[in-house]
Amino acid sequence: VHLSAFDWDLPQVWIWFVAYIGYPIIAAWIAWQQRPLQETLAEPPLSTALRGYLLLQGVGVTVLAGLLLIAPALMTRLWPWTITPLLAQIYSAPFFSYGLGSLYAARHHTWAEVRILVQATLVFTLTVFIASFIHLNLFTLGSISTWLWFGGVGLATSALGLFSLSPTL
Numbered sequence: 001v002h003l004s005a006f007d008w009d010l011p012q013v014w015i016w017f018v019a020y021i022g023y024p025i026i027a028a029w030i031a032w033q034q035r036p037l038q039e040t041l042a043e044p045p046l047s048t049a050l051r052g053y054l055l056l057q058g059v060g061v062t063v064l065a066g067l068l069l070i071a072p073a074l075m076t077r078l079w080p081w082t083i084t085p086l087l088a089q090i091y092s093a094p095f096f097s098y099g100l101g102s103l104y105a106a107r108h109h110t111w112a113e114v115r116i117l118v119q120a121t122l123v124f125t126l127t128v129f130i131a132s133f134i135h136l137n138l139f140t141l142g143s144i145s146t147w148l149w150f151g152g153v154g155l156a157t158s159a160l161g162l163f164s165l166s167p168t169l
Helices: 011-033 048-070 072-078 085-106 111-134 144-165
Strands: none
Touching: 011 085, 048 072, 048 085, 048 111, 048 144, 072 085, 085 111, 111 144
């Protein structure tokens, strides 16, 4: 939609486009190839709380990603810091990865199958939380979107940290 915004003479632009298109295709292919693998692990099943959290997180973040992609003008007005419609649509990609990865993990059966995703997402949310505080001057303090941002990222960081420390909760 915004291809004219990019300088196609720069190799970085080509690298990012190949990555943004190629990595999701590769991930989908790997997931598709692993469908029939039914490995029985000798450990307890994934807790209902963790499965429910991953499902809730997946739905919420995927809806957010969808809105960023299809309604960027609306989302620029609601976002807790100033962004352009192009940036809103670019933000949708990592949010889709985060949301769809959570939905995918919610379908698994044991902690061993979701441990890496849960702990990697914990590192991501903790880093986002810290970076948001470092750049607090970019936020509209007191706005509902700022409260939702810090509340959502804080809740995700806390829940993922708790599940990482005690996966059987």
